[in-house]
Amino acid sequence: MSTLLQDSRAGDRLCLGSIPLGLPVVQAALSGYSDWPMRAVAREMGAPYSIAEVAIDAFVANLKDRNRTRHHLLVRDEDHPVGAQLTGSEPELFAAAATRMVEAGFDVIDINFGCPAKRASGRCRGGYHLGQPQTAIQILEVVRATVPARIPVTVKMRRGVDDSQQSRDQFFEIFEAAQKIGISAVTVHGRTVEQKYVGSSRWSFLREVRAAFPEAVILGSGDLFTAEDCVRMIRETGVNGVTAARGSIGNPWIYGQCAALLRGELLPAPPSVQEQARVIWRHSELAGQVLPANMVLRQIRKLCLFYAAWHPQASSVRADFIAVQSWADWQQVLDRWYTEILPGRYPENPGNLTSGCRDSCG
Secondary structure, three states: OOHHHHOOOOOOOEEEOOEEEOOOEEEOOOOOOOOHHHHHHHHHOOOOOEEOOOEEHHHHHOOOOOOOOHHHHOOOHHHOOEEEEEEOOOHHHHHHHHHHHHHHOOOEEEEEEOOOOOOOOOOOOHHHHHHOHHHHHHHHHHHHHHOOOOOOEEEEEEOOOOOOHHHHHHHHHHHHHHHHHOOOEEEEEOOOOOOOOOOOOOHHHHHHHHHHOOOOOEEEEOOOOOHHHHHHHHHHHOOOEEEEOHHHOOOOOHHHHHHHHHOOOOOOOOOOHHHHHHHHHHHHHHHHHHOOHHHHHHHHHHHHHHHHHHOOOHHHHHHHHHOOOOHHHHHHHHHHHOOOOOOOOOOOOHHHHOOOOOOOOO
């Protein structure tokens, strides 16, 4: 057995600054997905911590208190601890947006140096900051100096812009600076920025980072589509925890599954069709509480394409959800497929389910 598999830190109680988390598997930030309803469902299903979908610094700094946008800053008493993830170009706007997020009630500020999407204007943000260490470090410094000391600041990084030696050196330069600045945790995704979501995530790089920074709090990311993937990454790489990203879409059961595996138990049975229906209804109920009316059906329909994968007739159920145009259509799908007492099934090829997702942490 390797030293990393025996490392007592791997999977130990995960802490973000002074915030303890009971399970080393957390809900990642996901553009277009990890809104308040998804985070609330994840919390109810065992996620110890969740991160809101990535927000652009200028958008947050200038956000008006309007019904159609209020959900972006929504934090309820039962949500804690919850993180806000920011991306952008200017250190000063990062600071202003971080302050706004703290005032809204978010417990952690997470800085996104991982998103591979290029900005239309050509200005650098997200993962492309890894190619300009001075600006990246300045952003970390400004945000850490701006938000109260009690608020942990974390950062999400990919292993570099590309696979060049220069990119590798820049990654480690930023990571080392983050430790000196007082960044509480770093999430490391094993792909490069140029890779986007193509090809495999290089988990061996996580082992290198752990070896280089044995005292850092490191969360792993990349190719975590099942509970087995999450636990295997923790045990094989020595990271303190992992972020469930694309593997958590339509799968809030992943947290309970991980908890069972980490306790040394067998993988639980897949959720029954009745349980699936219960969670789908709960998700739609929560979405109806906070999202603008014109967004609710669109968001729920999108998520049901992923929930359908757990149904024993997954392909037929998914096809019916794709055809949904109204709430009446949606109800008909539930009446047709989710009223019988049937066992569920684990999705086939779960990595393929989210191959088209555009997210910030997958």
